[in-house]
Amino acid sequence: MNKAAFFKMSYGLYVVSSGDGARFNGQIANTVFQVTSEPATIAVCINKQNLTHEFIRQSRKFTASIVARSAPLEFIGRFGFKSGRDIDKFDGVNYKIGVTGFPIVTDHTVAAIEAEVFDELDCGTHRIFVGRVVDCDVLRDEEPMTYAYYHEVKGGKSPKTAPTYQKEAPPRPAAKADRYVCSVCGYVYDPEKGDPDSGIKPGTPFEDLPEDWTCPVCGAEKDKFEKEA
Numbered sequence: 001m002n003k004a005a006f007f008k009m010s011y012g013l014y015v016v017s018s019g020d021g022a023r024f025n026g027q028i029a030n031t032v033f034q035v036t037s038e039p040a041t042i043a044v045c046i047n048k049q050n051l052t053h054e055f056i057r058q059s060r061k062f063t064a065s066i067v068a069r070s071a072p073l074e075f076i077g078r079f080g081f082k083s084g085r086d087i088d089k090f091d092g093v094n095y096k097i098g099v100t101g102f103p104i105v106t107d108h109t110v111a112a113i114e115a116e117v118f119d120e121l122d123c124g125t126h127r128i129f130v131g132r133v134v135d136c137d138v139l140r141d142e143e144p145m146t147y148a149y150y151h152e153v154k155g156g157k158s159p160k161t162a163p164t165y166q167k168e169a170p171p172r173p174a175a176k177a178d179r180y181v182c183s184v185c186g187y188v189y190d191p192e193k194g195d196p197d198s199g200i201k202p203g204t205p206f207e208d209l210p211e212d213w214t215c216p217v218c219g220a221e222k223d224k225f226e227k228e229a
């Protein structure tokens with residue numbers, strides 16, 4: 001079985017949100033898809049360990065905000081690599097409340113879909129929720145983020161809880177300047193690409209990054225980075 005085949009599948013990137021009546025949570029998912037058009041139905045696959053899973057099971061409702069291609073890594077890291085059990089992910093993020101009563105993220109998103117769950121499928125580590133669409137709208141006339149763009153252009157990684165997570169392939173042989181890996185989230189700082197979202201120009205060696213520079217995905221400090229083997 002050649003699991004590289006899975007890398008040939010294409011996906012988008014979404015912030016899936018729900019709540020328990022007292023608070024909200026949202027998380028990044030790449031596995032949101034339309035099931036039928038009449039009536040409009042969507043499905044989402046969520047890791048059972050995640051707080052959003054708990055909230056969707058309770059409330060039977062969720063929203064999916066479609067991430068824009070221009071979204072910075074910090075935004076994706078906030079929703080994708082941190083737990084709502086530790087932080088309020090919506091703190092400092094702009095959103096509006098949809099008809100489900102749950103947040104629709106309005107920063108760095110292009111559209112949003114809201115659904116009421118009518119069925120679910122236990123898939124072992126994950127659960128698929130199938131929901132009738134109760135509202136949807138376009139928020140911004142921009143391209144959506146694709147999973148491929150997130151990986152290839154932005155240098156983004158998958159958390160271990162993603163349905164599509166695979167151990168990364170061995171890195172290619174070292175180029176001119178060393179690449180450094182975040183020991184917390186797996187983000188790779190590539191000097192050739194720099195970190196334009198944080199104002200770091202392409203061609204900046206890791207050693208020359210400012211001391212207060214942090215991982216654009218998870219916020220870890222510079223000393224959490226290790227030279228790529």
Ligand code: FE
Binds near residue numbers: 182184219
């Ligand atoms: Fe990180």
